[in-house]
Amino acid sequence: MIEGAVTIRNKEFFPLQDIPCLPLHKFQVALSAGLAAGLFLAALPKLYGRKEKKEVIAVLRHDQRRRLYLLRTEIPSRWPSLAREFPQIAPFERELAEESGCVLQDHPQPAPLRYLPQTGTAADEAGRYIGSQSFLQAEGEEMHEVAVGPVHAGIIEPGHFRFLCHGETVFHLEIALGFQHRGIEAALRNRIPDQRMLMLMETLAGDTTIGHSLAHCQALEALAGITVPERAMDIRAIALELERIANHVGDLGAMAMDVGYAPTASFCGRLRGAFLNITAMLCGNRYGRGIVLPGGVGHDLDEDRIGTMVDQVKKHFIDVTEAATLLWNTPSVMARFEETGRLSRKQAKDLGLVGPAARACGREIDNRVDFPTGSYRHHRLPVSVWFTGDVHGRAFVRWLEIKRSVAFVLARLQDLPGREEQTSLGRLPADQCIVSLVEGWRGSICHVAVTGPEGEIRTYKVVDPSVHNWPGLALAVRGESIMDFPICNKSFNLSYCGHDL
């Protein structure tokens, strides 16, 4: 379909040497053709551990055909940017330039994405350090800038927001991240997968522990050629959906809080914890640390535990239903939710938004359906879509997903297949490239792994859904009153550490 590209499926590995290395112009023509045809850029990882050459792979996603396309080229010293034509590529080009040292030509926002610190200092070779970025400016009467962060008012991760305002109206928002950079990808390179690597995945974004550890384990299992028992697959899916429910419930509460609606805010604050506690019944940890292991799951469930979990899910779902229904039936809440932070379907598509943010704009994309793995191959979930693209849309899609995930969790809990022996991970094959997709609660999680000659990890690229969606938030607040920023921000609820790695 795309000239020069290799076609693979989710979790299907392919020998790295068989991906043709295209000349730059051919690579860019093929990439542009793919993006113009409606494909999505899932990742743009630089290949490490190849001293003689600096190379990059583009991973494109075709949701309807359920295929992934890989393109490869050598990184030039000057990279002609495609971001003006295809905005979704902008953060990936910034990442590539930062990691490979190439210069972006004609990029709308050529600042580093994360400000990778050199040892001991926060400045890179060009003398840029975090906070040194120059922001877009405008002059005129009543024009002013509002700078927020990196330390925010609540208990939340750090990031810097620069609003360009005219009176109370936001003309433009620039988001500068990187404060959370912990060097996770660098720590994964040239290592044989082990417990520590798994834990780095679990702490990539603490609220997406199961999503990221699942994407990681899927990739390793596929590389090693081992099968996961059906029972373990179901327990993983239950864990992933519990993570989704807990976070979505928390988000509904947080959105209610930001419009000053105390009842739902306080109910959902408690109920989020209740669902985290159900996750803790799986493994002892509220965030699901230690559930997903390469080859299966860390803990099994007995009848007693299953019974208690079913009762708890049912009980708390009644309370969640009540709390959510209050939102839709309270005019003062809906007045703030509706028409606020609106994105069109086209904007969502151009920016490459994923997850509930995209589905709220009518984009029918969901990795659980488009690229199903594990239990989702056998048990289809409906894709929860809404059409308004505003704060209400993002809240309502979350509510639809909560309902469907609860039904899924209950069905799977009550119909767990019998026990089977789990296989452990053997040696990984040499010089292979694999892509693993999972639908986390924020959206599409993409892990790309490339192995070296000893079966060690040479390159590991993590793309958290937040990388796709941060630009969406910046666009959503344009033209809005600055006082609506908190509610827009909560309606996306993006990860800082998942972005900064």
Added chain:
Amino acid sequence: MIHSLLARYHQGSHTIDYPREPAPEMDARYQGRPIIDQKRCQGQECTICLDCCPGAALKREPTGLLCIDMGRCLFCGACVRQCPRHALSFSRDFRLATGRRDQLIVNGVEPPTDVRLDQLRRKLFHRSLKLRQVSAGGCNACEADTNVLGTIVYDLGRFGIGFVASPRHADGILVTGPVSINMKEALLATYKAVPEPKVVIATGACAISGGLFRGHPETLAGLDEILPVDLYVPGCPPHPMTILEGLLQLVGIAPRDLSKE
């Protein structure tokens, strides 16, 4: 209006009565304070647990005793699963916080005891402690479990403890994360903006020792590299009860009474 009142009635009250009543029981799979049975440990020649620990939390003292540094422990349970003689286990005791770094290194069975502020600060903060939270490379798990203390279940406000928006309004900072290089400056500026006298709380394995990220050039190895820490709250992430109990210890509400056990 009537719907929200009916909902309020139906949702009921969920605030725990801790510390007057015992805390709700932890799940059987919860991994709290680690316990080492030295009699079962094979001693010097066995290094299984030392090798499998992803946080390098286990050490053998020169005396031959096995000890575990709760400030580095990620509570993953790898050592418990791998020890052939079942010398290691995790209890369901969530009381892990302490004021002294060395007290986190345990080789026996007692929980750490020493959480003590000086007279002046205890007197000042006993009935009102306002904190500014700073995430410096935290993964949002510690942050979320700190945030939870504000919900109706824990209702932190009833102890006079709360989180405020500005460091100028705060009596101290509660830090999560290993302190990423990129956040170091902002963290120090926040600390500086808090008026004296102040307290510093390190929450989670990362903030205490760098945790999983210890040794990364992109992060420091924990908060006490740059600031004096008054309270260490171990865990990855610590359970909300661990954080709550630690805060109550710090301000002198409901001190641990170990003699009753």
